[in-house]
Amino acid sequence: SMMRALATLRRPWRTPGRSSVGGRERLGVGAALWVGAPCRGVAQDLQPPPVRQMMRTGETRAAAAKLPLTRTDAFTLNCELTCAESIEHVLSVVRDHGRDFNVVNITTAFFQLHEHTKELSAAERRHLLASHASSCKLLIAATARSANAFDARGIANVVYACAKLDYPPTTALMLDVLARLAHDKLEHFNGHDLSNTAWAYALVCSRQASAAAPFGGVDEGSSRALKLPEPARVLLEQLAAVATVRAPDLSAQGLANIAWAFATCQLPAPKLFGAIEREAVADLRRFEPLGLTMLLWSFATARARAPELFAAAQGPVLAGLATAPPKELCSQLWAFARAAEGGSARAEAAGCVALVRALEQETAVRDVLPTFAGSDMARLLHCVTTAPLAAEAEAEDGVASALALVSRTAALLNAEPKRLWRMSPFELSTTLAAASRAAATAELTARATRASPHAGTTEHASPGRPSEVLRQTSALFANAAPVVHAQLQLSSFAEQALLATVSAFGAESARADRADRHGLAAATGS
Numbered sequence: 001s002m003m004r005a006l007a008t009l010r011r012p013w014r015t016p017g018r019s020s021v022g023g024r025e026r027l028g029v030g031a032a033l034w035v036g037a038p039c040r041g042v043a044q045d046l047q048p049p050p051v052r053q054m055m056r057t058g059e060t061r062a063a064a065a066k067l068p069l070t071r072t073d074a075f076t077l078n079c080e081l082t083c084a085e086s087i088e089h090v091l092s093v094v095r096d097h098g099r100d101f102n103v104v105n106i107t108t109a110f111f112q113l114h115e116h117t118k119e120l121s122a123a124e125r126r127h128l129l130a131s132h133a134s135s136c137k138l139l140i141a142a143t144a145r146s147a148n149a150f151d152a153r154g155i156a157n158v159v160y161a162c163a164k165l166d167y168p169p170t171t172a173l174m175l176d177v178l179a180r181l182a183h184d185k186l187e188h189f190n191g192h193d194l195s196n197t198a199w200a201y202a203l204v205c206s207r208q209a210s211a212a213a214p215f216g217g218v219d220e221g222s223s224r225a226l227k228l229p230e231p232a233r234v235l236l237e238q239l240a241a242v243a244t245v246r247a248p249d250l251s252a253q254g255l256a257n258i259a260w261a262f263a264t265c266q267l268p269a270p271k272l273f274g275a276i277e278r279e280a281v282a283d284l285r286r287f288e289p290l291g292l293t294m295l296l297w298s299f300a301t302a303r304a305r306a307p308e309l310f311a312a313a314q315g316p317v318l319a320g321l322a323t324a325p326p327k328e329l330c331s332q333l334w335a336f337a338r339a340a341e342g343g344s345a346r347a348e349a350a351g352c353v354a355l356v357r358a359l360e361q362e363t364a365v366r367d368v369l370p371t372f373a374g375s376d377m378a379r380l381l382h383c384v385t386t387a388p389l390a391a392e393a394e395a396e397d398g399v400a401s402a403l404a405l406v407s408r409t410a411a412l413l414n415a416e417p418k419r420l421w422r423m424s425p426f427e428l429s430t431t432l433a434a435a436s437r438a439a440a441t442a443e444l445t446a447r448a449t450r451a452s453p454h455a456g457t458t459e460h461a462s463p464g465r466p467s468e469v470l471r472q473t474s475a476l477f478a479n480a481a482p483v484v485h486a487q488l489q490l491s492s493f494a495e496q497a498l499l500a501t502v503s504a505f506g507a508e509s510a511r512a513d514r515a516d517r518h519g520l521a522a523a524t525g526s
Helices: 002-010 029-035 058-065 074-082 087-100 103-117 122-130 133-145 152-165 168-175 177-184 191-212 230-245 252-265 270-282 289-301 307-319 326-339 346-365 374-384 396-415 425-451 466-489 495-524
Strands: none
Touching: 074 087, 074 103, 087 103, 087 133, 103 122, 103 133, 103 152, 122 133, 133 168, 133 177, 152 168, 152 177, 152 191, 168 177, 168 191, 168 230, 177 230, 191 230, 191 252, 230 252, 230 270, 252 270, 252 289, 270 289, 270 307, 289 307, 289 326, 307 326, 307 346, 326 346, 326 374, 346 374, 346 396, 374 396, 374 425, 396 425, 396 466, 425 466, 425 495, 466 495
């Protein structure tokens, strides 16, 4: 107690914004014992007898970080990094003592940088790190210098932090130095390290794809050739082989993360997806709703056939329909619709039709469509006008449900045209293309109804009635015309979106001409 009191008297106040490690003031006896520092450098007349070193718990780390220090041992530096209160504090420790860091200090520094910047936007984070570029370069240099000393967990943690920071110098580090290092030690990665590493590299891939296509559309399954540096590509190919063997050891979220990673990177890995499907189907109940959505999206995006997975997932997806957030719901519907493309995907098509039917019934009971954002509405319309309409010969009630959903969505957009103005060019083009497909199907359904022997039967008014669908889609094109004109003036349309928009307006114009001619013929009796 006496020595602690003496240490408190000798302890100076910390200078705000400055690393306490850099103070180098002389320690009291109790302070030296507290942080485990040698007694060399303290008052010689107060040399204590040897005592047992205190346990370094979280509480003692916090206390040690507040003390002035006489040496930069690895533990003391880690205390300072762990208890840092801001990113400036972390980078000040890096600036003053980065050359003395070991691999634990490097990992802690990256983790703390991520923790203190995760609430910032990407632009704010890059600006803040760029303003401390010299400290960041020092940390990157320390990482490259100590590369061979990292263990598997340390590599995975630093890769994850670099991906989350989204700072060009740290991204370059993970795509080159850390990729080579991870490849050499991949056999020592556990399941958590494998999934985090795959997820981190896929996150970088998705950012590169977004940067290459700034007007990216809502059809996220479109394949683009993603250019990865050779070390990163070799690492992911090796990771696919290792994860295929270790699939039984992966958690549900780990399976979803790895599937998402390879679907995002557009790297073919049929054996890996087959192993993931077997493990997922064996116990689908362990997946959280978001994890199951990621898994279905990944298989649909990668074009990996998985009829057993989609058949097993149909029940959980329908059960969670009432509570699923709009984005999650649209992703599930998109996955079933995407997987149903092609004549042989009968299980996936049946699941898509069942999901559309259940969603139409849900919207009839609860007013859920107003909670959808513009991107969600565009994806919803795209999904319900692909697989369900293609299955007309097999599931007429599925077609009726799809048309009813289109009619309700179009009615909401017509009632609130400001939603159209908030859409991106690609979202608007997707919405109009879906409306054009729905109008064509409604027109064919109306002709078939008139040619039916029961054409004279009174038809109850409903959103899915062909005449109502045609009325709402026609009004939608009229409301969208000034929005398209304004975006054309701004030259904001990408080529693909522009072509889809022109095609949709052309189809609607031709349909309106046919309706006018039919009305004139009916009026003249010819």
